[in-house]
Amino acid sequence: MRFLRWFITLTGLLGIWAFIVWITDLPKFILPTPLQVFGSFLERYEILFHHAQTTLLEIVLGLTLGITFGILSALMISMHRGARQWFMPVLIASQAVPVFAIAPLLVLWFDYGITSKVVMATLIIYFPVTVSFLDGLNRTPPALLDLARLMQQQGKAGWLMKTWRLYRYIRVPHALPSLASGMRVATAVAPIGAVVGEWVGSSSGLGYLMLHANGRMQTDLLFASLLTLTVIAIALFYLMDFLLRRALVWQPDQTPPL
């Protein structure tokens, strides 16, 4: 049933596409037919595969760094009232500046290689992860915190150990579903960061290939690159969603898996 649904959606979309090309009679360099794109895909799969590897690496590294920094920032901000007042305005301001606008700067600073793209993806991912995890951390039920602190009066631990244990056993597990939401958003937007970085300046990656193909009117190759990027993005999202669901089986969830 699930595959049938997928099949119908996919063939439907491809059918509409082919129909538009057929009825408008657009030249190949404006809008190629699905078949031409597929042909280009088969013909150039080695080059596509090569560039996809670069982009995938950028996305995965960006995700890892963005999620790590996001988690650390949220923990720091939630632990310290002062940290929140200092950091939140900076965090919000950093999001007000469009990443697209600073992309040339990043390429200037971090060179044409993979680093500038990883930094870009990290920047895009950092904010949703920080904000969603922080929300979860701040939303521990007060009654539960009261009870936990009462229980902690039994031991003789210092402030640091008490705080660590409170986070380890109560606050962090409680915030994990919120963190998971942030990680899903992060996984969906990470490819944007990588590809925008590649557009601005690179010698490898699907974004580079798209720009290259576009300049040479190889629109079928452009579409094939786009398709590859879409497949990577969807596969990553489903993988992340699957892993998060497995990790949080205790969380009540009404959404059936797609």
Place this chain on the structure above:
Amino acid sequence: MVADDISSAPADTGEDTGRSPALHISLSEIAFQGRSILENLQLSLESGKTTCLLGPSGVGKTSILKSIAGFLPLAEGSLIEASDHENLSGRIAYMDQNDLLLPWATVLDNVLIAARLSGQKPDSDKALDLLEKVGLIEKAASRPDQLSGGMRQRAALARTLMSDCPFVLVDEPFSALDAITRHRLQALMVDLMRDRTVLMITHDPLEALRIGHQIYVLSGDPVILSPPLHVKGAPPRIPTDEALQPRLQLILSMLGMTREDA
């Protein structure tokens, strides 16, 4: 505040061994959302006995309990003192209206949470023994979402008892349960909290008569606290018992219920 004249309050020496000390509570003011709702409240919890604080919903019972537990700051002039004059810190257990079980942890881990939070070695044998007593041993490895409401409160009861605190504050944990489950859990609680000094708040006169050695009633407008009423016979009692009817009538009239309401 003078003890109720019908029964003489037992002498509370606080010297009994193996029994929890008595607790004297004097609260100068209880505020709720910045507004003063109660003033000059004096409660004496007898050593190793259960005291019920009975009052209608919204009268400030939970605020009183939270003040005693230290969740709310005490107003100036308030004093809470154990009869052994030791510090109260680390000697109070609290059982909330909601079970507050951690949804990601197993029942066993929930019972062991106090030890983990305070850095003590988790005593699994003791936890399993308590789960046996509350009849949840087969659910030790289950998560809370696999339990019924009554089972969840039994798990919460085991968690409360795990810490061996002499003082236990209980905020009507059984009010959301069906009558039969509630009846069973009340008996279980009486059995397991024997010899501890317990303060339980409730809005149910029958519950107070079932498990309280003494009962304080909060009623009226402005709200005042009654002298302690002592109830004869060892809990858990059957509240419909003929001998308890005069007490029930007295409590109902204190709560402002007249014959016409019946």
